[in-house]
Amino acid sequence: MLLGLLFALVAGLMWGMVFVAPVMLPDYAPLLLTLGRYLAFGLIALPLALLLDRRALRELQPEDWREAARLSLIGNFLYYLCLSAAIQRAGAPLPTMIIGTLPVVIALCANHRNRERDGQLPWPKLAPSLALIAAGLALVNRDELHALQTAAGDPRRYAEGALLAIAAVACWTWYPIRNADWLRAHADRSPRAWATAQGLVTLPVAAAGVLLLGLAQLMAPGALIPAAYAFPFGATPLAYIGLMAVIGLCSSWLGTLCWNEASQRLPTSLSGQLIVFETLAALAYAFALQQRLPPPATLAGVALLIAGVVWALRIKPVQTPQ
Template identity: 35%
Template sequence: MKRGIAYAALAGAVWGLAIVVPSLLPEFSPLMLSCARFSLYGAFSLLLAAPQARELLQRLTWNDAALLVKLALTGNLIYFMLLASAIQWAGVASTALIVGLLPLTITLAGRGDADALPLRRLRWPLLLVFAGICCINLDTLLTAQSDSLELGQRALGLLCAFGALLCWTWFATDNARYLKGSRFNSSQWSTLWGITTGLMSALVWLLADGLALPGTQVEAGEQRWMLFWGLSLSSAVLGSWFGNRMWNASTRRLPLTLSGQLIVFETLFALLYGFISLKHLPSLLQSSAALLLLAGVLWAARRHLPQPH
């Protein structure tokens, strides 16, 4: 169990870096941000899979392939497009308020699994996690500057945030249940998942560019394009391949009622990176949020330990 928690923390550490990319590249559309990141993720995964390609293909079934397509859409391509759209249209504060509910929705989705704890035993840890999420979003709302986003655009952004929440809850549940009895190890499954995601992203990008859809044409200087590709490559290797591999290793070892709450590591590391970049200490509300989140997760982990007879 300790290794599973450590793997989840590593996943959160790199996801916390990747989640800031849409706010750093506002002139690039969610479609371009998503397709570039995941096409590079697919290319990197394909290189890693080359030495064992024949073995992986022989073990892959049609059911596996169908699940990989579903996971590629819900956990990567559609999720990141919705997340980037929500950040750019509704703002970071509103998006964080909604997507921050992932620890609760994933835990609730896994409540019926054989290795799940009854929710009554997790109600207090879950309450601490929820209180921490509220503190984070309250601080964000209080410190956010007023903007001129139109009502319709903001409403569309909020719908995207709810869609992202639904996508990743669905993904985390299906992926965790499959990995419990999978014929592939965490690294192999992450690689196959990456190849599938990359192929779908490249096809979507080619189709969108061929149809000249909005968001496929960007006017930006050379330095901004270099930053775009540099951040996309970093997100692909660290945020996608390495992060997904660590998350797979974690969910293989832990019940959903615990692994769902460990997604808070992404929030905690995103806060940490923000403090480092801004060169200031956290406020009282931010410190309280971090302590509540950590306390809730540690309490939940303790509840999952075998009880002495």
């Protein structure tokens, strides 16, 4: 349990970096950041596969590779495509609030779906944990909620953005549950090799996306990204390449590796709640970049998030009859 908690914590620290990338590269469209991240993930996975996981990857069967491809396409590309499109349609506040429900949604789904395999966290004992996390997320996202309430926009665009954000939640609810299914069914396999495999299947998809984006920019400038963008690396190529490499290694490969390790050790209903570490890390990085302290409401939200996780860790799963 403790080791799984530590792996989930490190995964959250790695994934939190993704949320500050748009702040550090404000002139780069979300599509460019997404393709750059996963192209770097795939390129980094190649030497790792040869140096560290060659033998373990050879043991994977065709169905395992197909599952890795499904996980990568839905949990990586489709998730970020929906999230980016939601932000473009409705702005940041509404999608942020919807995505913030992930820890609660995953916990609810996994606690019902995997009750026979993992045991079930008793609902009366789980409810206070989920309530604390939900209250903490509301406080942490208070500024976004206020901006949403005071914004005057096109209702249709807000509705489209909400639907896309809900689709993103569905993608990343499906991903950790299915990923944990494979890891639990293959307890003798290396979580590191499974992270590398997902990176390898990501590479051709990301490369194809970059080629298609370049073709679209050539034939119809401005259709997908700003017409003035200096394709492929933009106005600050060293910053873009360097940040994508760091995120590809740390957020994608190392984050997935640590999440795989946690998923093999913890019930999915519990590990789902530990995604709050990603929120906490993203907050810490954002305030560090801004060189200011969080406001009292945000600190109160952080305290509630931590209290919710601590409460959940004290709950022991109850085995249900097969």
